[in-house]
Amino acid sequence: MSQTPSTTANRTVGIAILGLGTVGSEVLRLIGVQADALAHRIGGGIEIKGVAVSDASRPREGVDPALLTEDAMSLINRDDVEIVVEVIGGIDYPRELVLAALRAGKSVVTANKALVAAHADELSAAADEAGVDLYFEAAVAAAIPVVGMLRRSLAGDQIQSIAGIVNGTTNYILDAMDTTGADYEEMLAEAMELGYAEADPTADVEGHDAASKAAILASLGFHTRVKYDDVYCEGISKITADDIKAARTAGYAIKLLAICEKLQGEDGRDYVSARVHPALVPREHPLASVSKSYNAIFVEAEAAGSLMFYGNGAGGAPTASAVLGDIVGAARNKVHGGRAPGDSTYANLPVADFGQVLTRYHIDMQVCDRTGVLADLAKIFAENNISMRAVRQEKSGDNARLIVVTHTAREKNLAATVEQLRKCDAVKKVTSVIRLENEDV
Amino acid sequence: MSQTPSTTANRTVGIAILGLGTVGSEVLRLIGVQADALAHRIGGGIEIKGVAVSDASRPREGVDPALLTEDAMSLINRDDVEIVVEVIGGIDYPRELVLAALRAGKSVVTANKALVAAHADELSAAADEAGVDLYFEAAVAAAIPVVGMLRRSLAGDQIQSIAGIVNGTTNYILDAMDTTGADYEEMLAEAMELGYAEADPTADVEGHDAASKAAILASLGFHTRVKYDDVYCEGISKITADDIKAARTAGYAIKLLAICEKLQGEDGRDYVSARVHPALVPREHPLASVSKSYNAIFVEAEAAGSLMFYGNGAGGAPTASAVLGDIVGAARNKVHGGRAPGDSTYANLPVADFGQVLTRYHIDMQVCDRTGVLADLAKIFAENNISMRAVRQEKSGDNARLIVVTHTAREKNLAATVEQLRKCDAVKKVTSVIRLENEDV
Incomplete structure (x- = not known):
């Protein structure tokens, strides 16, 4: 017994992919090999209408050259494109493209945490205006479905706090320092060599990447707009081998945590707070044993109690898994009607000063x-x-x-x-x- | 900026609750104290139209007596009831009520694992026929959002296996045996005294409860109908203090696992399999350190890799949290249109004989x-x-x-x-x- 009404069974949803890096390539590949399964889950097919890249003349293995275009804006505006998948990275150019897509009535799936953390206001308003979906599960902790969990599963609960390891690069470095006793520079070099850190590791090691994710998690959890600039941010570059050793002796591991919580200010009012900084975590706490580049997120909710989610927080395939889950959701809504839960900022709490x-x-x-x-x-x-x-x-x-x-x-x-x-x-x-x-x- | 179109802002969705035990009472209480937050998240209000109980003359603290009725069927069929929440338990009577509700065009939220594991076919068909939603997040591991995760977040991925601790009572007993060295009977008695085990603990200790959950997880994960009767089931009542001690010496913990997997039969064909039995788990595996009555579920997916979800798998509040998340979803669909992803059995794989x-x-x-x-x-x-x-x-x-x-x-x-x-x-x-x-x- 299929859930698909027969009237929509032959409906095909056109997709545009913007960007063909690690994630974009994997999304494209998975759509190809899983076409039948995805069609069943959506209740209609999906078809790639085009892929926007910076150099369309360069051949890409396994990609039909006819799909490639350098003109992202024209691709977005094609009548047969209903969902736009943004996996370019950066902020200004994808912002322009995503806004154009939403305004043209296309649903958007993005993996871009920096974009969402900086411009969620504007993007959500455009999505609401056009009555389309804006999905970004992959923007936080890749395949760990924390966005969907906060938006849907815990929609009937009150979140108290969210604390997690949401950056794989820094966790790799801190874990390696802890295991080997080596210093920060040495383990950063190793992480770069092994592909766990980028050539310019600043965004990861200084906590900026984690701060974007903290802003998104705090916004979702507390139904309040929290932006990247609202997040207190301190990275791991000043953590020394001595710090790690002293922590170990005292029964702690040092982890870079993103912490989002509700708190009462000195004035007695409720505030939200989001911060990223290294922290000592007791060895017996599950977060302390998150090794290598894994991510883990702890959520405390009033009725649900403590929940933990653990998995691959980065990488082409895990990120593509999250993007594809979003594509299926957006495509289902195109075929069957309905809208995904959107931005929810009704609580509109003030953001606490870090001193509070x-x-x-x-x-x-x-x-x-x-x-x-x-x-x-x-x-x-x-x-x-x-x-x-x-x-x-x-x-x-x-x-x-x-x-x-x-x-x-x-x-x-x-x-x-x-x-x-x-x-x-x-x-x-x-x-x-x-x-x-x-x-x- | 609210996501709620102004045209629907005053819409109120009527809810009937069937059953006022631990879970029903908590759902009712939470709807009361969170009314404003829920209205914002839904984009319209919800209102309890009635609560079906077996004895309406008995006063219940904090419950308006005018809401109580012994006539569940009439309550379901009221025109102003759009969502029916079934938290009675058992199979035959709730089956009758849930079918009647679905056929009358009401969306249903149930926490009833035994019902879903036994009659998902019939229930899904009725939901599809009427174009309404059937939600059952609370049926598996209470507040751990594994149903939503399999239905939505991983909808673009291929599940390889699901293995988890999905029964809190047996985990409490096995963990207590492991910690104290006491035997099964003694720890069962303690669990009963502390409220972790019911007066008749059979469904828990013989694995029946976990088998229902395994059937549901296997169905969701592999897009194949797996029923309670398809699940191989062995409980923990034969596990001795000696077994636990020998396991400990050899570096293992004994856990009652629900294991759902795809496997290749001797004939070279693909099968699904679901089973529940005690198993030795290496001490260093995260499942081994799941203590007390906590639940944890490991999912292996092709693109996402390993994911783990951990939390309260039972209890009034955690179960109510999952039920409320489902109510918000069902109510959103009533207000905004659209349907939740329903039953998906297109893969229709044969269920493997346990010997395979x-x-x-x-x-x-x-x-x-x-x-x-x-x-x-x-x-x-x-x-x-x-x-x-x-x-x-x-x-x-x-x-x-x-x-x-x-x-x-x-x-x-x-x-x-x-x-x-x-x-x-x-x-x-x-x-x-x-x-x-x-x-x-």
């Missing part, structure tokens, strides 16, 4: 080795209303090494404390300050 | 302590074309204990081997036979 965030610090210092130092420092913590959860002191040459783990406090008070510690005579050097997350205390 | 399944055995035996025993036994394995991967021999009183782990082979050949071992004079007793899964060899 509640977190904990792990502070590693070189201090003078004399009586009374701890009392001096404790006073600084007390003056800032920061209570110390653990203090460890070690002899280190002429100085002493002091490690302080705080209780939960506002970021601004923690940061002010560190500022004062840096100025304090008894402190020779604040060696490292890393936030501590996902520990139940 | 490829697995590995861990066999624990008491054998005579004399020279040549191992050679006698090795001959039996060889005659059945079973190759041994590991053999461990221990002195045990007058006898010897022999543990054999096989390489992968067809179930029927493995079972025949054990049959012959039982009849062999050198074997005093086959103490236990447990399959071994999720080990890469």
